[in-house]
Structures are given as structure tokens and as C-alpha cells.
Amino acid sequence: MCINHTDRRGFFKAAAAAGIAVAGVSAMAAPAAAHERTLPLGEKVALTNVRIFDGDQVTFPRTVVIDNGRIGISSLGARRIDCGGAMLLPGLIDAHIHLRDVNTLHALAGSGVTTGLDMASFPPSLVDSLRGLPGLTDIRSAGAPAVAPGSPQSQIPTFPADAVLTGPEQATQFVRSRIAEGSDYIKIIIDEPGLSPETIKAVTTAAHSAGKLVMAHATSTATVVRALDADVDMIHHVPMDSPLSASVAARYVSTGTVAVPTLTMMEGFGNLGIPGMDYAAAEGSVAALRRAGARILAGTDANLTPGIPVQPPYGTSLHHELELLVHAGLSHREALRATTSLPAQAFGLPDRGAIRIGNRADLVLIDGDPLADITATRSVRRVWVGGVEYTPTPA
Structure with missing residues (x-):
């Protein structure tokens, strides 16, 4: 269904007033753009002992699963990465x-x-x-x-x-x-x-x-x-x-x-x-x-x-x-x-912007706490884009 210009603005205003995180809408329910390619099937990974910025505050250490390019549910069979209490941000x-x-x-x-x-x-x-x-x-x-x-x-x-x-x-x-x-x-x-x-x-x-x-x-x-x-x-x-x-x-x-x-x-x-x-x-x-x-x-x-x-x-x-x-x-x-x-x-991208089950696994692992010091976002340790860990090109 196409949301027209007036309805789109009303939708976001109403969502904000109700405290609804629009970015948390399941990616399964959002039609992909015609030019958007399917996310690659990547390795299943469980990021353990990681704190998460949930859009409001930082959670206690927990586990986030990357499963076939998305945020998954079960860590069964996943390769585990101990993040040592580092913070995970949405991409x-x-x-x-x-x-x-x-x-x-x-x-x-x-x-x-x-x-x-x-x-x-x-x-x-x-x-x-x-x-x-x-x-x-x-x-x-x-x-x-x-x-x-x-x-x-x-x-x-x-x-x-x-x-x-x-x-x-x-x-x-x-x-x-x-x-x-x-x-x-x-x-x-x-x-x-x-x-x-x-x-x-x-x-x-x-x-x-x-x-x-x-x-x-x-x-x-x-x-x-x-x-x-x-x-x-x-x-x-x-x-x-x-x-x-x-x-x-x-x-x-x-x-x-x-x-x-x-x-x-x-x-x-x-x-x-x-x-x-x-x-x-x-x-x-x-x-x-x-x-x-x-x-x-x-x-x-x-x-x-x-x-x-x-x-x-x-x-x-x-x-x-x-x-x-x-x-x-x-x-x-x-x-x-x-x-x-x-x-x-x-921008109408409901599959990202928050670390939620079903969203794209766009993730940034950092040191420090940007809620206390915004410069902590510079301390990037690892990055995943659509569930694929970014690897720099050789110099």
C-alpha cells in the first residue's frame, strides 16, 4: 500500500506521539525497493556480553544474534564472540x-x-x-x-x-x-x-x-x-x-x-x-x-x-x-x-536504525559510552553491514 504525502507525515507524527519506534517495524512486513538486492546469507554469529543502545538508554550486557543478515532469535549453532562489555550501536x-x-x-x-x-x-x-x-x-x-x-x-x-x-x-x-x-x-x-x-x-x-x-x-x-x-x-x-x-x-x-x-x-x-x-x-x-x-x-x-x-x-x-x-x-x-x-x-527505512529482531544486522561495536561522552562513537571496534562484517581493503 502506498502512503501518500499527507498520510506519511500523519503516520510519523502519530507514531511519535504514541511513543512507537517506527524503525522497529518488522522488515518482513516492508516491501523491498525494486533495486534492493537480497541480503547475502552470512555466518551465524552470537555477540555475547555486549551492552546495547536501545534508543533511550544502555542495557545490561546481553547477547545479540546475527543470522542470515538479520538480527536473529536463537544463538544455537552460532559462532560466539565475547565483546567484553563493549557497546553495540545500530549501524x-x-x-x-x-x-x-x-x-x-x-x-x-x-x-x-x-x-x-x-x-x-x-x-x-x-x-x-x-x-x-x-x-x-x-x-x-x-x-x-x-x-x-x-x-x-x-x-x-x-x-x-x-x-x-x-x-x-x-x-x-x-x-x-x-x-x-x-x-x-x-x-x-x-x-x-x-x-x-x-x-x-x-x-x-x-x-x-x-x-x-x-x-x-x-x-x-x-x-x-x-x-x-x-x-x-x-x-x-x-x-x-x-x-x-x-x-x-x-x-x-x-x-x-x-x-x-x-x-x-x-x-x-x-x-x-x-x-x-x-x-x-x-x-x-x-x-x-x-x-x-x-x-x-x-x-x-x-x-x-x-x-x-x-x-x-x-x-x-x-x-x-x-x-x-x-x-x-x-x-x-x-x-x-x-x-x-x-x-x-x-526516510522510510523500517528495517534499520534499531537493534531489534528481524531488522538488518547493521551493527557497530564501540568502546566507551557515547551517552556520557559523544566522542566515544569514534572508537569503532567492529562493524557489520547486513550481517557481513566489514573488512578493510589491503593497503
């Missing part, structure tokens, strides 16, 4: 990356990032070549974003011509083309000057009619308001010209819009000394969103895009992002949720 999710090549996936997996949500990559063959690789980070992608004529993206020689929109009449075909190419969600670049409000709204409407979430790039107060007016699902980045006001932050909550601040990228641009790009404004915006009760996800904007002056490294930058979110006012618990259960819910 981390980076809600904003830009794919480059298979080395991207190795860097992500090695840092415990088991799901990467790409926010602009092309051609489609690149994205397809990186999907479903056993033991490497699982990905989703927006494909090519909608941009305005004359934008920096439109000047890239390989950028698809049908993603450069001159008016709202092109919106439906743009969305159809992205879906045909396999895009998992739709992205719009909202800049000043840029796409008209009518075009932004038309793309959003066409995407929602097709059952796709809409991501908006917005880095100023004016473009954030434009994104909210268009009823997008998620706004990536936060303003660097001035902090979001309480009233604008409240609109995220009233509309169900999700925030992906990418503070790592904002910090990088703030360090360049460009007039009008103040990292304090970005941090203040996150604080305002947190006070308002908005859903905030961890995303880094990790990239190796030529010509971009700030290139956060894949994987390790997510740990920095969590530290920046805590510094901006999120609790350690909220920061951990921002990279586990919340992005799984927001």
Missing part, C-alpha cells in the same frame, strides 16, 4: 553524502556508517554500481537535483539537461525522469537567485503525487522559508546569514519538516571567512530547531566534488557532526537518535 546513518566511488563505501563502513543517503550523484550508472555490495555501506540516492539555469550545477558538462528547469511546466517530467533512473527521493536546489517559488512548489507536488519525499537545499533564511512554503519534506543545511527565528523554527514542527543541518559543512564554510557565512548563525539555527522540537538528523555533506572548497571526509565526519550537534544543544541521546532511529523513520 550509523549519514543523511547527507555525495557518492564518489566504491572507496566512498569503504570509508563510510570503516567508520560505522552502514547507510549513506546520497543527495546528488550522476550518472545513474554510478549509483547503480554502488548499490547492494555485500559488507559495504547500503545507499539511497536523489540522483540529479532540480536546479535553475545559470546555477553552478548546470555548468557541469555531464549534468543532465532535463534537471535544469526554467518553469513549473517542466516539473512533472523532471520527476518522472528521476524515478525512471532509480532515484529514491527528489532533491531541489533552492538558491538566490534560483528556481521560482512556483517551480519549487510544482516539483514538490509532482514528487509527492509519485510517492517520493522531497529534499531541499537551503542555506539562508529566505530560502528556508521558500522551502517551507513549498511543503518539502526535509531541509538540508541551515542558514548562515542569521539564526532561524523561533517562529520559523516552529514551522518545521507544524509542517512536519525534518532538518538536516550539516553543521560539518557549515563549519567548513564559516572558516573560509566569506562575508555572510557565519557558523554561529548555523549553530544558533540548530539550537532554535531543538528548542522548537523539530526532528534533526545527522548529515555531513561528505564529498570529493571538484571545485567545492569544503570536502568533509567520508565516515569520520559523521562523528564530528555528532559532536557539533551536541555543542549546539542536542543531548547525547538526541545526537545518537539523529544518526540511527530518526533517519530510518524519516
Whole structure:
């Protein structure tokens, strides 16, 4: 059954109000995307003497079973690994990356990032070549974003011509083309000057009619308001010209819009000394969103895009992002949720984000307690992606 845009938002709001962890829905009940490959049949493993972050607190030591790529029930016949009281987290999710090549996936997996949500990559063959690789980070992608004529993206020689929109009449075909190419969600670049409000709204409407979430790039107060007016699902980045006001932050909550601040990228641009790009404004915006009760996800904007002056490294930058979110006012618990259960819910990935029977065995074993010290997430000991333990490539 397809949940339409309005029902989807209502579903997550109702689930949150009732205290239901949407990410805990059994993977058996969720239809797989057409391009998603079956998890490989891996070794049955029992991780013993391991503490678990359950989305709220850390449990006493217990056993977690990895069985054919999923979290299993019985440890009978499993190879046992004594974790010595270390902590097990759900696989981390980076809600904003830009794919480059298979080395991207190795860097992500090695840092415990088991799901990467790409926010602009092309051609489609690149994205397809990186999907479903056993033991490497699982990905989703927006494909090519909608941009305005004359934008920096439109000047890239390989950028698809049908993603450069001159008016709202092109919106439906743009969305159809992205879906045909396999895009998992739709992205719009909202800049000043840029796409008209009518075009932004038309793309959003066409995407929602097709059952796709809409991501908006917005880095100023004016473009954030434009994104909210268009009823997008998620706004990536936060303003660097001035902090979001309480009233604008409240609109995220009233509309169900999700925030992906990418503070790592904002910090990088703030360090360049460009007039009008103040990292304090970005941090203040996150604080305002947190006070308002908005859903905030961890995303880094990790990239190796030529010509971009700030290139956060894949994987390790997510740990920095969590530290920046805590510094901006999120609790350690909220920061951990921002990279586990919340992005799984927001992106409709019910088989991950929590360590529950039937979920994908996306797991990160770490030393320390990130509820006491968020930097503990950096102490990655072992990683499993879809039940396959990540093995670094030989140097």
C-alpha cells in the first residue's frame, strides 16, 4: 500500500506521539525497493556480553544474534564472540553524502556508517554500481537535483539537461525522469537567485503525487522559508546569514519538516571567512530547531566534488557532526537518535536504525559510552553491514 504525502507525515507524527519506534517495524512486513538486492546469507554469529543502545538508554550486557543478515532469535549453532562489555550501536546513518566511488563505501563502513543517503550523484550508472555490495555501506540516492539555469550545477558538462528547469511546466517530467533512473527521493536546489517559488512548489507536488519525499537545499533564511512554503519534506543545511527565528523554527514542527543541518559543512564554510557565512548563525539555527522540537538528523555533506572548497571526509565526519550537534544543544541521546532511529523513520527505512529482531544486522561495536561522552562513537571496534562484517581493503 502506498502512503501518500499527507498520510506519511500523519503516520510519523502519530507514531511519535504514541511513543512507537517506527524503525522497529518488522522488515518482513516492508516491501523491498525494486533495486534492493537480497541480503547475502552470512555466518551465524552470537555477540555475547555486549551492552546495547536501545534508543533511550544502555542495557545490561546481553547477547545479540546475527543470522542470515538479520538480527536473529536463537544463538544455537552460532559462532560466539565475547565483546567484553563493549557497546553495540545500530549501524550509523549519514543523511547527507555525495557518492564518489566504491572507496566512498569503504570509508563510510570503516567508520560505522552502514547507510549513506546520497543527495546528488550522476550518472545513474554510478549509483547503480554502488548499490547492494555485500559488507559495504547500503545507499539511497536523489540522483540529479532540480536546479535553475545559470546555477553552478548546470555548468557541469555531464549534468543532465532535463534537471535544469526554467518553469513549473517542466516539473512533472523532471520527476518522472528521476524515478525512471532509480532515484529514491527528489532533491531541489533552492538558491538566490534560483528556481521560482512556483517551480519549487510544482516539483514538490509532482514528487509527492509519485510517492517520493522531497529534499531541499537551503542555506539562508529566505530560502528556508521558500522551502517551507513549498511543503518539502526535509531541509538540508541551515542558514548562515542569521539564526532561524523561533517562529520559523516552529514551522518545521507544524509542517512536519525534518532538518538536516550539516553543521560539518557549515563549519567548513564559516572558516573560509566569506562575508555572510557565519557558523554561529548555523549553530544558533540548530539550537532554535531543538528548542522548537523539530526532528534533526545527522548529515555531513561528505564529498570529493571538484571545485567545492569544503570536502568533509567520508565516515569520520559523521562523528564530528555528532559532536557539533551536541555543542549546539542536542543531548547525547538526541545526537545518537539523529544518526540511527530518526533517519530510518524519516526516510522510510523500517528495517534499520534499531537493534531489534528481524531488522538488518547493521551493527557497530564501540568502546566507551557515547551517552556520557559523544566522542566515544569514534572508537569503532567492529562493524557489520547486513550481517557481513566489514573488512578493510589491503593497503
